[in-house]
Amino acid sequence: MLKNYADQAPGVEVELSDPAPAEVLSQVSSGLADVGFVATGNTSSLRDSTAGDLRVALVQEMPLVAVLPPGHRDAPETIDLSSLMDEAWMVPQRYAGFPGLIELIEDVWAAMGMRPATVRTVATLQTAIPLVAAGMGISIMPSAVAELAGENIVIRRISQAVHPLEGTMVWPENRTLTPAAQRFVDLVMSTSS
Numbered sequence: 001m002l003k004n005y006a007d008q009a010p011g012v013e014v015e016l017s018d019p020a021p022a023e024v025l026s027q028v029s030s031g032l033a034d035v036g037f038v039a040t041g042n043t044s045s046l047r048d049s050t051a052g053d054l055r056v057a058l059v060q061e062m063p064l065v066a067v068l069p070p071g072h073r074d075a076p077e078t079i080d081l082s083s084l085m086d087e088a089w090m091v092p093q094r095y096a097g098f099p100g101l102i103e104l105i106e107d108v109w110a111a112m113g114m115r116p117a118t119v120r121t122v123a124t125l126q127t128a129i130p131l132v133a134a135g136m137g138i139s140i141m142p143s144a145v146a147e148l149a150g151e152n153i154v155i156r157r158i159s160q161a162v163h164p165l166e167g168t169m170v171w172p173e174n175r176t177l178t179p180a181a182q183r184f185v186d187l188v189m190s191t192s193s
Helices: 002-008 021-030 043-049 101-112 125-133 143-152 179-191
Strands: 036-040 054-062 064-068 088-092 118-122 138-142 154-158 165-172
Touching: 002 179, 021 036, 021 054, 021 165, 036 043, 043 054, 043 165, 054 179, 064 125, 064 143, 088 101, 088 125, 101 138, 118 125, 125 138, 125 143, 138 143, 143 154, 165 179
Parallel strands: 088 118, 088 138
Antiparallel strands: 036 165, 054 165, 064 138, 064 154
């Protein structure tokens, strides 16, 4: 989308940052940022919690996969998460009032009626990747994030029903965007899945 936007609006400079989800919402709400993207476990819930302040739109579903250390190369292509309960699980931190990946993982644990013996909280999924590659545990994350690690980890489909993470765009409800920002929102909305 950024490449398409750069082609359509070559004179517009786009500034990117990668703050925590709550900070993204705060920056867009306060006008420090025009548009934000967050990965949430529930776009509808996020929309309800920001009603009147932010517009919220699902841009893309991000299916989740099991991310395993190199020692699990012989694992089946589709893995039952109950077979991984003895592993340490790397999970992203929870953000108060923000439905994220940790809530989706906890839903899976609840549906299975079990919880791993060891749960380690990491700041970001990108932090989890080298820890998994070093054999310090396993994780669940969107396949696009996991694929950044290349051959350093093992990626497997999950046999349990796992709700995908949702890539969501937010922009102000009660503030007129600049023409450049509105053009970006329109582009994203016209190309979202």
